[in-house]
Amino acid sequence: MAWICACCFAPADKDDGTCASCKSHGCTDCDGKKQLLKVAKEAGAPAPDAEDYGDFLSRFEDVLLPAYRQHFENDQRKRFKTRLHVVRAMVFSQAMLNYRIRAGEKDLSPANLRYAVALRSFGKLKIDPEAEHVIHIDDSGEAAVVVEGRSGWIRRSAGAAYSYLKLIGMAEQRAAAISGLLRAAPDKPEGQLVRDAYVLDRLHKLADQKFADAPAFLAAADPVLKGQFTFAQEAAHKDAREAIICEAGLLMKMTSWQDDPGWRKQGHGALARVEKILDNYEDVFPFLVEFYFEDQTHAYKV
Numbered sequence: 001m002a003w004i005c006a007c008c009f010a011p012a013d014k015d016d017g018t019c020a021s022c023k024s025h026g027c028t029d030c031d032g033k034k035q036l037l038k039v040a041k042e043a044g045a046p047a048p049d050a051e052d053y054g055d056f057l058s059r060f061e062d063v064l065l066p067a068y069r070q071h072f073e074n075d076q077r078k079r080f081k082t083r084l085h086v087v088r089a090m091v092f093s094q095a096m097l098n099y100r101i102r103a104g105e106k107d108l109s110p111a112n113l114r115y116a117v118a119l120r121s122f123g124k125l126k127i128d129p130e131a132e133h134v135i136h137i138d139d140s141g142e143a144a145v146v147v148e149g150r151s152g153w154i155r156r157s158a159g160a161a162y163s164y165l166k167l168i169g170m171a172e173q174r175a176a177a178i179s180g181l182l183r184a185a186p187d188k189p190e191g192q193l194v195r196d197a198y199v200l201d202r203l204h205k206l207a208d209q210k211f212a213d214a215p216a217f218l219a220a221a222d223p224v225l226k227g228q229f230t231f232a233q234e235a236a237h238k239d240a241r242e243a244i245i246c247e248a249g250l251l252m253k254m255t256s257w258q259d260d261p262g263w264r265k266q267g268h269g270a271l272a273r274v275e276k277i278l279d280n281y282e283d284v285f286p287f288l289v290e291f292y293f294e295d296q297t298h299a300y301k302v
């Protein structure tokens, strides 16, 4: 069984749980039990470069989200919001992607985007001591600042993503491309969508407040987004931009589950639980429902 070391994010394959990379550095933090993202080769499983959206969802719900839960939500780390951020960012990223595809944009890779969104936060397992006093890294708040500097946890997330994608058998070029969406400044369209999806999740800060109408919410959202939400900035797409900001804010309110015992116990089905909210209240989420649930080809393209 192969796995990623939750300590240094290198790939490892020793069954006794020791990480060669940590061992060679004399890591004192390593108890040999920090196995993140175990990868068992299943006979007959589709190659990841050929997997369809359903196969990806199985991996997301059965492997990736449980790994976030195991490593972020335990006796040492009580970061119950991290998994919520990842799940909601997945919804936002897919809805924004589908909107852009329907608007006629070509050469976007749905597969690369969804793996980048799914793997983006594992680097937060370690706190950067030198960065700590400069930038306060909360669950999503200062992500863009860190991305601009290409430092700290985002680099570790990119490394973890590369290790994992290689271990599951993804082709080198695609693993590097997905990891690059995290590591690089977001210049590629998919990289911008990854960033925008997590920037939107900052709206959780407004979840406890009441707003009279959409313009009031948009005015309050503006400083929270810090000018870093780049989706649909052109005048022709103003309605889409405002719709997703408002609906994201509403989704924050309706999925503010970090203190909910049900969420904490939720294993399989974390994304499905958020999808169910959208489905049940489709009249208040017209943008997300239309573009998230839209049937896509989900074609793979490096």
Ligand SMILES: [Zn+2]
Binding pocket: 005, 006, 007, 008, 009, 010, 019, 020, 021, 022, 023, 030
């Ligand atoms: Zn290690």
Ligand SMILES: [Zn+2]
Binding pocket: 007, 008, 019, 022, 027, 028, 029, 030, 031
């Ligand atoms: Zn270690």
